[in-house]
Amino acid sequence: MLPAILSAVLAGIAVANGSIASGAEAPPLQLEDKIPLGDVRGRIDHMAVDLARHRLFIAALGNDSLAVVDLASKRLDRLIGGLPEPQGVAYDRATDTLYVANAGDGSVRFFNNGDLSAVGQIELGSDADNIRIDSRAGLVFVGHGDGALAVIDAPTRSRTADVPLKAHPESFQLDAARIFVNVPRAGTIDVIDRISRQKIASWPTEGRSANFAMVLDEARQHLLVAFRRPAELGVFSLNDGALVGTVSTCGDVDDLFLDSKRNRIYISCGDGFVDVLAVDGDTYRQIDRIPTAAGARTSLFVPELDRLLVAAPAKADSGAAIFVFRPSP
Template sequence: MQPITRFLLLLVALLLPNLASGRGSPPDTMQRMAEIVLPGAAGRFDYMGLDAAKDRLFINQMGAGRTLVFDPRQQRLIGQIVGLAAPTGITLAPALHLAFISDPGAGLDRVWGDGRVVAVSLRTLAVVQRFAAGGFPDGSAWVPALGRLFVSNERGGVETVIGGDAPLRVEQTLELGGEAGNSAFDAASNRVLVNVQSRGQIVAIDPETMEIEDRVTLPATCQHNHGLLVDDADHLAFVACDGNARLLTLGLPSLRPVQLNRLGRDPDVLALDARRQRLWVASESGVVSVFSIAAGKLRTLWRGFVGPDAHSVAIDPTTGWAWFPLANVGGKPVLRAMCLTMG
């Protein structure tokens, strides 16, 4: 047998097991599952909140001064919340039948720091209460056992705490020493974590005493830590560093760095698909990154362009679809659903 013939036979023998086992299958692909044109003028969107039990997706349209309420199962708009100036963050508290919407206001309200947090009935979609929240209230975190909401004030550099017996009230305002990014509740350690993005730090707040109990400086490889999400099951915190397009993974409760991954330019909102153990990170550049989570480590599954300004994302846990509100597609606001198909 000639040497080249022996080489070809050996090559075939090595490739056949891979083909038979599917390891030669195509890579994971992103598919567009739905595209819904929303009513009204084009305008910037911000955070979303999903009430999976009621099939309601709340979509803050900051540029139009409203929050849209969408049924992802029926794929139709079912209502909207009005009386808002520029809604940014949103957190749902189903036990209280409330949604808390951050509204920094417009015009002179933003200049003078007259931002509000608005409590909205999940039953009627009516505004039931407003709370003073300073310069630019944004992301927030809910502590269910205490019935307290912790609101990041990006421009004011404070954390506003809302809670107490009905009627709810502002219980505390904590000075953070810098611009506040997002907040997240770590249930295992019973702490509220807050990005202090202008100082490259995370502060840990005791939700019972409403006092700062720890302050951790992040590595220089994470610049301007804005987005924040806690994965309770895996004891991890994910930080979107929008200054250098990196994802920093921290172990909990230590807040020690575990891993650093590349993202699309200007990353913003993170969303966890706990059922499929996937992390989605959206960005202002429209580039979305999807990671698998296994044994405390991340592996990049997909990265690519989803749509213009696709910086906000929410995951339907039943279907695994990722919903992205896009401010302007052909002059219209659009809600786009994407799904990662395994190769």
Template structure:
């Protein structure tokens, strides 16, 4: 009896280990799939605190921010009290999170919620326009740029609220002639800011110092440009659209498209891996697309890796050589954090 029990236990452990380390194909190796029951609905964006070993996830429809152990994926805490959280910026100087929150449905206001990670509670709220959603963070200036207003707030323009993250204070606003803005990226050697004008199928190019719109670049033959990533060293900007799912590489010196490839569907997050010269795109169709940069003008899709239901949210953590993907609960199957090692 004991021998049978031990054998069964060994087989069970072996099955778990195998499920966590089985090859997923291409350059991504699934290291762990960690379930966290009780959290329902769609997710929005991640943020990571590498030194503090924490991973943060906006559980949009659960109205919470979930906190995990970055190395193991173990669920640590849940922060309630949101209406609809979306983008997250971690502020190490005061151990806080700044989280965009759309506000109540059909309400007049949205918020940037300030979360104390000492208490894991919302400690303050910065009022902005309704439908606060995506955001970008410029580490050089400690400024967060949050997309607010737009079509979801029944407005035909968007206002980017500029937030000083250390003071948790709104310091400026940028009015944008687009019903939705997504995925803001920043040059560090240069002085420009890029943003997807989602409802116009354009990329907006701004001067960071005075927020002047310098030019727009059309995204040809596609619509709903959502995620974006920047390879500043090679002067390349990457954009993925949803209608259809398509990958674009722009030359940031000319604004011209130098390459296009098919992409995963319903993409929401994308990252450029400068060390391996790869791009990772997570799609709501349950796959992660991986692209190899052969040179600045030539790209090849080298991976179409299964993820999970609604798994459009991801974050690349270069310090750990890992990609984290959030898969939503489906039926009796709970939500999961998928942790991929990158070859």
């Protein structure tokens, strides 16, 4: 359940882009607040959240640091420096451990999330990137290098295996039996068996490229993959990898989320928009395009907060900030 203090804070945030006129239909996302990120400069990558402590973690790649935001007070709490190009960040509540994957030296660094002290690291070689955690299985998966998923045992913080791939993995998602991996340079979506840790399929992207963002829609047995070339969402069958539909999107997409409560898809793009798609049966259609900021392609949808958080990088006339969007209704 959402902590009472955070619920009250979010409920009291004023709508920053004005009141909705009486009788007018509210947009599907309403901007509630902008949380300044202080001296954060350059590219911003992935984010993660610790609900119990009201913390948002932001990989400030261009700053070689991790930004920690207090969501309850809506302010930057601290910057953890000395991280060489952090990309992936994930929080494991079961072990109260924060994981940060770094492109610069290929390390995955562990932090005790109580006091955010460093408690160890694993060297993966190069370009440590996306992280996924399976808390029930006690496993952490990290994409890295020229093509591999590292498997880390969470309780012991030890690397137990590597799953080879043809090229560097971007976003990947887990279901109970499989791992689905975007491999843009190979032009494929690879499917890994979670037990044998062997590749069992390689789905073609049908002439599309730059497949970075991905999300599972298990209720409809679909894998949703966002491409940059062309800018569109591909809908693939989880059964056989067949492309069953496409929807045009905004450009330079980097994150993609499913809002199961409302049957919506949120797609954040570097050209300064979030596309909102409605899901009708097995069909996906765009219902709105919400303006954000140039370069704001990284986002995080947090169902427990019922908020979409979008990271806007610093520009000549504005500092870096987290845009807080409230879905409506």
